[in-house]
Amino acid sequence: MTSAPIRIQDKPQTRKDHVSDGSDHVQSPPVVIADSKMPETKQKPQRFAIMVLGMHRSGTSALAGTLGLLGCTLPKNLMRGNTSNELGHFEPQPLYNLHERLLDSACSHWADWLPIGDSWFDSPCAQGFQDEITDLLQAEFGSARQFVVKDPRICRLVPIWKRALESLDISPRYIHTHRDPLEVAASLKKRDAIDTDLGLLIWLRHLLDAEAGTRGSPRSFVNYAALLQSWGAVAQKIEHILDLKFPRFSPNVTSEIDAFIRQDLRHHNAQGSRVLVDPLIPGWVRDSFEIFERWSTTGESEADHARLDEVRAEFDKSGPIFAGIVRSGQLGLRETRRLTGEKQDLEQKWSQEAEKARHLEQALQEYKAEAVDKIAGLEKTIAQFSDREKELSKAAEEVGQWVETYQSAQKKHELEIRRLNKTISDYSSQFAEMAGLLLEKEEARSRLHQNLSGLRDRVAAQEAYIEALLNSNSWKVTWPLRSVARAIRKLLGRKDG
Template sequence: MSKKKKAAKPQHAIVVLGMHRSGTSALAGVLARLGCDLPAAIMPANAFNPKGFYESLKVYNMNDAILASGGSRWDDWQAFNPDWIKSPKLDEFLDRGAEVLSEEYDKSRLFVLKDPRICRLMPFWKRLFQQQGIQPVYVLTHRNPLEVAGSLQEREGWPLAAGLLLWLRHVLDAEAESRGTVRCFTSYDRVLAGWAGVVSKIQSRVQLHFPRFSSSVGAEIDGFLSNDLRHRVTSTEALADSPLISKWVRSAFETLERWADHGELEADYALLDQIREEFEVSAPMFGDLINAMQARITQGDAELQAQKTAAESRGAELAALSAQLDQTVEQVTTLRIDLGAQQEEAAALRQVAEKKQQETAQLSARLEESNCSLHERAQQLQELQETLESVEQERWQIRSTLEQRSQEAEDMGRANTENAAQVKVLQAQLEAQRAEQKGIKAERDQSRKSVRLMRLKLQEEFDVKLKDVLTSQRRHADARSAELDAQLQKLTAALAEARALEQHRNEERQHLIADRDRSVSEREEQAEVIGHLHHRIGELEQMAEAYANSTSWKITGPLRRLVTMLRR
């Protein structure tokens, strides 16, 4: 008897949805330590995220390619082209996505998937999960929008408003496209303050348990989550008081905060849908303004970068000259050391020559004082002569060597003088280069100051224009609301009138029914009378016929006229 083939068990993907710089890496790192598998080709850490991103490089590259194929990019805060999902590119990227998931997670039954770009590409990823038989669980996390915008301003040089718009785009799209799925909400603050409580809520709300959620991994996760990585902290009160925060951002943040504490409420869907609809309508108007501002900032950054490159080039030239000067100074020092050694050697040779002269003088004295025989004296004289010649030869050699050393010393002195002059020239060039570098540094500082002032000015201009746009939108919304209120009042009055008319028609209908009932009764009575009359007419006709058959015309004449009249 053949065994039945077991049905394949589904894969579960914990999908972390959130805006860039919103603590998605921290949440993904916690889930990984609780037993969720990470991708094979994980993105390396960098200076902006030293503890790691916990996301797939292949997923990151594929999402960027999808955005590019739809005419967008990661920092675009406008809606991704909704018609892209209907194009042939969908099938192409579905095939690529299947390969990426297979390569990154193989047959893992529980893995974590995180990339902020997924917030804007949810229709594609839901289709991919369905096609691959993967059951996703969405964990939506958020962070104070002022902290996110400030972090992006520091890293990318953006205006705060651009970061706020990008935050709004990610949270609204992620919420709308994940609505009706298995999901839960949390925040970066809640993960840092009490990750264990957050994990317990996730397990309770999505009915999925993590294999390593135990006290043994608590110390590991506590060591991983540290507030020293959080460089910006903004209170909720600051968010409420900030003039840059529009009603859209504030209302969306307050809604997400409530959902993170108490769970999502269907009553809030209408508010988020209204914010998203108004945001979509106003997006093109903001787009041209922000794009122009970013173009001006990019131009300023490019000019600053060009000045920085020129300064670095001049600095490299200065460093080369400084190295050349150091090499020349080293050569001069070596020559000075060699000259000193040669002078010491010449002094030693002088001492040897003086010692030989002393020995010669002693031998001459001994020769004069000797009482030896002539032969002995002749022999001694011969020996002394030879010794004297030898000493004289050595003295000439020493003198020649000394002269040679003196000549070398003079040459080295001249070389030292030339080197000293060259050192002075190089020192003068070095001072000139240093002065030029100071000027370049001052010019660069002035350029940075100018760019900073330009950014502040552009920020102020943008804030004013944004305020005007928001005021115009608010006035338009107020006017539209007043118009809708007036229409509502008219509709209410018309409804009341229609209800009164309906009541009147009901009353008339009841009267008509009563009249109909009376008419039926009267008709029945009339029918009875008519029947009685017909019966009487029949009797009269019989009588008339009897009279007609009578021979008495005088008697029947009146009766015939009566019958004729009744027939008429």
């Protein structure tokens, strides 16, 4: 488990002509004396590109991810992790696509062990890719002051990257990380079916080109095993040698990075490499590995540059001699890889289809169980509806009987209403007749009253006349008239009664 990082004492603020893990020539920065008559000018803040260089399968992703957790800016569009790189790649997908096109234009590829010719780096085609790199840097990192660039292909493309960074006034800081070549070869063989000897040549090409391309620039050498064993010590060493400061380098980040870097991710472990003692390992590989191992522990030594140059020269010179044989083997290997890839694709598709079939079978079983439950529920519902239907039929019969009764009663009521209407009509006619008779009688009575009133007036007049006669001297003469008057009064009295 990684112990908490312990920081070394800060160095005096110095700048280095070229920084290495060994002794370096240190040059103090020029002292600027402000002129009282001149306005003081501020230096433009320096930007650093931390370039992680290393062969494929050598822990470059683990190192780049650790630098990101320590506070260095990572690309915006990171590639996704996969089964062969669980930590993630920590490189932008557009950069991968650009490098693939670039290598293809140079008649090379990621697993090529032959050098890229100097003529290509000086060609207009290279200039075009350099412009693309500058655009990509601006798109992925913006104005970040300290960012991480990682892709193993950069090992073989250092010249074009140097020019691109220089055009943006960005200072590169190179971190070379390596891993036991036999572990790398074993990983390539498992992942890409690359023969072990060819894997060693690819490893050698990447490390030699990266070392030669960055010589004289600020750089530090580390190895994958040391990163896994004590990432804090590796980070502290990088800070010291490259004159960098990691913003999140503190005990608070220890658990986070410990969880990120796990020993179980190292699937191929040589457990005490035989590279340095096995005479069957090519001397170029053995000598180079020994130098890089020593540089990662005790620091870079300029005395080793000559041997590395010698190995690289011999490697470049001997390449064309057996290139045809290796190329033939590579073609066969590519065909094997192609067929293996097709087989893996078919196996993956079959696995996916089998998984789909399993899911469909499971879904079918669940559907069947659900269907059985639904059928049982429907049968219960049907039985309930059947009982309800019987109840409704019975109620319908009762309603029918009630309707018949109601209709019969309604007919009787209608007949009775018609009879009553006729009776009312008859009574109305009789009432009209009686009203007419009553009116006639009332008119006759009125006439009788009028006649009676006239008679009474006449009788009153006669009585007055008679009374006058009786009171006269001629009583005797008028006696017969009085007899008539009495008779008339009697008669009138009977009529009034």
